[in-house]
Amino acid sequence: MELGNCIIAQSGGPTAAINATLAGVYTAASQKKGMGHIYGGLNGIEGILQEKFVDLRQVLCSEERVRLLETTPSSFLGSCRYKLGQSGHLEEEMARLFSVFADHNIRYFFYIGGNDSMDTILQLEKYQQAHGGNVAFIGVPKTIDNDLMCIDHTPGFGSAAKYIATTVQEIALDTAVYDMDSIVVVEVMGRNAGWLALSAGLARGPFGKPAADLIYLPEFPFSEEQLVADIQKVRSEKRQVVVVISEGIQNAHGERIAEAKTKDSFGHGQLGGAAKQVEAIIKARIGGKVRAVELNVPQRAAGHCLSATDIVESVQIGEAAVDAAWNGESGVMVTTERAKEGSYRLMIGTTDIIHIANQEKIVPESYVNQEKNHLSPAGLAYLAPLIQGEISAPVEAGLPRYAYLSEWQ
């Protein structure tokens, strides 16, 4: 096989498992005979345009470093939200990228990202088909949102789901202490897809019953009337109610609840956040003690609360990306499929990137109950395996030890 170099980059919002995938790609690439340099591209495609590379064989020079990378959240190589052509000069950018690839004898390009990143792979592949070239473009999935097509679930989702379910269990415990009526509204990420909010349905309380009483997703219209009726129904059995919402919940007209504007002290309009809006609705319609809790950034960065299943799979998916490139594939994303029979088992494959880019997988009706306010048995069966197993970053002086590129350069 002809000697060539490879480049790996990360894009989009960080997750707790994106570095595990980077570790998997790196490990597999470093074991391929004939593989030359293994570059890390900094800040995704934006940094590659500026030739911001690091030599990963130097950076990840020991097994210990690779292991540490696997349990480090966030994007070790930095990320970007850059869409090719957003500067209005798509052709120039493409030409520039391919000249960078040629200058550095790049034969394999691995892009770890979500929907937008897969669009980048699609564009690169199309350009190469039109203009010629010899680079294998491989999309490697990641996103906490779990909204990619053609994949059982996305790397990073399982760890976020585990953190959310764990935290909702703990919030429910905290909420139950006073002998009074109270409602807590927990806001979880997810603008269009409600997978993360749905995962709060895994949280358990006494007797293994759900810790979250009501869960609302962006997939199904959110109505104040229904919310009030649902809460009153829960109240007939218990005094403290735990409501979980996706940040993207919207009314029947498709208007996001979070986009109801509030004014800050300077008179600027600002997003109050969906939980704050729902808190205000409940205060106005029901009254009593209500608290809004936005899980925010920690849900995608909690390296101290990882799903071992997620981390192991994320590494394997990275390794599979290298195998696909080595087998001559290009313009594909690594995919997974769950075994239909028997216990949980994942099969890894690839699919043409055209089936992935710019599409979103939303929560199907079969995964929620009749009332569309909680998990269905099918949804539970889908989610439960993804949060199994514990793995942790090593601890130093009481705190997790994480990997930093700046320390290893």
Next chain:
Amino acid sequence: MELGNCIIAQSGGPTAAINATLAGVYTAASQKKGMGHIYGGLNGIEGILQEKFVDLRQVLCSEERVRLLETTPSSFLGSCRYKLGQSGHLEEEMARLFSVFADHNIRYFFYIGGNDSMDTILQLEKYQQAHGGNVAFIGVPKTIDNDLMCIDHTPGFGSAAKYIATTVQEIALDTAVYDMDSIVVVEVMGRNAGWLALSAGLARGPFGKPAADLIYLPEFPFSEEQLVADIQKVRSEKRQVVVVISEGIQNAHGERIAEAKTKDSFGHGQLGGAAKQVEAIIKARIGGKVRAVELNVPQRAAGHCLSATDIVESVQIGEAAVDAAWNGESGVMVTTERAKEGSYRLMIGTTDIIHIANQEKIVPESYVNQEKNHLSPAGLAYLAPLIQGEISAPVEAGLPRYAYLSEWQ
């Protein structure tokens, strides 16, 4: 020794270690010869007034249950925020309480709580001295706020500090991924005392440097001008700035930043929260990408991220409370003192409740730097031992298993 019964109750805001203290009190009490019934009082003093008791010898009938209790956050017996006499009938309430104690032959009363709960102990002790009685009233400290006098640090604080430092490390990692200027404002609990925000100073980034760049406490006046100047100083070295604030930060006139009102979509005034206000200040004065993250309830309920030091000490403090009662003490709170020499070591004692009730211990100037925007070496030396060691609740199907009174009744 005369046979008598004891009652244990929990009060005030829950913590991740308050049940470890309950486990300690229970274990020590159950080992005392002659100790009769060990009651758990539900929902603190409010429930005791209504004779809401459980038999803890039944509820905690196995070593396994006691162990599970130790790593369960929140208040196992329920809590209250009831202040004796708030109904306007203090004398009647006192008479009622002492008649409940007499009816049930209560000789020992253990109240696990913070400032307000210690005031309850003080009032009970005073009443008994005036009217006679034979109950030992023992205050057992807990609060994530670390604001009790006469104690090196409060049970529950170490676990909250560990969670906060861990989470700030992870937020800093998440914030650093894009090649752009950005600021994240992390809001931590603490209305009058800044101990929790100060603990964010333990969080580490690359090369062991602090992950939080700036920390503002309620103890020192917060000024917009200083904030802007501080951020610009950090910006001269790095693009992404992590700012941590106590919820209670206030300006030079003693006005809380969080009390600047915003209007919700119904036109109701509502607290935007300190972080949202500081976010608005930064947007107006500096601009660019700014995000507010409120750590909220999880910081006092994160049973999945406990400090082993905190849990072990919390159990010991519970045990010491029983010894104090057994030695004939009453109207005291269990206290701790750190060994002045050598490695970290805690000595447990008691002090008259008069020295504790209704007072607050705030962060001394020596624990912050000259600029009053970060930890000093003395502050670091004080905090570091408190987050050492890891202990976890048992895990079942990927999520922590916690203790619920309703399951064991």
